[in-house]
Amino acid sequence: MTLPALHASWLSSVLDSLPGPEPRSGCGACPMVGAPSEDTVFAFPADARCCTTIPAIPNVLVGAALRDPAGPAVESLRARISDPRACTPLGVEPPPGLPAAFRDPLTGYARARAPRCPHQQADLTCGIHDTRPAACATWFCRPADGLGGHRFWRAAFAFLHLLEETAARTVALRLLDPAAAEALFPVPGVRPAERPDVWGRWADDKEGYFRACADEADRLGPAALLAAAGPLGAHRAVQLRAAAASRGVSLPARITTGDVRRRSFGPSDVVFGYSPHDGLELPGPLVDAISTVCDGRPTADARAALALAGHAVDDGLLLALIERGVLVEAPAR
């Protein structure tokens, strides 16, 4: 996992260190193709894996990708730039006809019978890996520490996506001439006097415009961008730091069940909490006992009650259940 340089610089401005690798979500040997199996409830399509969305890409990253004219995804980006329904000075958008579920960065990934991202290469690698949008850069099927990682990456997405949008607006307003800026951001409710032209002097050089956006973003720098993001940017930074500080898995003093779902596979159940991609196969009676016993009581008492019911549960299993959000810390009574 390598974060795009822009995202890495933005994260570095608010975190003590960048997040480590995510080996459980390794694309080189995708753990999700070939499922359903003992630890997931549906398979990713083998010919697309999780890249079943057509992501929006902000202008600053479109331009960064276009800096290398021989880049593997330049042609697919050019096709999107040439579609006036899906390209504005703010970046490229999913095509208008794409169903809403595939437009949403939280739900669009890893769906069967879904569109395949135009930037995915024949070997299933990402053609814009070093400049992919935050929606892609923060999506992992199985974060290293399960629920903690999931929460961290969702917070990272919220932070980075806000900065992407802020950067896109900021550099667009710096580069567009006043008439084009007015067409892009008209006064609400006021019909423009003439047919709006959102490109202005860049109409015949959209690729040059996008490259200029990338250059502007580099000049802007993380501190100025975060200031431009205002109070919400500061709030997202606080949320991100909190999520980073709470990563990891440990046994809590008290334990209760989380948002648990289960699916039967023969004599076993797959239980999963934070994600259907990251389950755990367990005997059905053990799942029943855990659901009954883990009710907010001290963890040691829950383990003793499970042993009395004939289920020896060691730390490793408890930690695996906590990692998946099947069990969570309970408040003190």
Ligand code: SF4
């Ligand atoms: S941009 Fe890259 S990571 Fe994102 S969906 Fe497309 S191929 Fe996958």
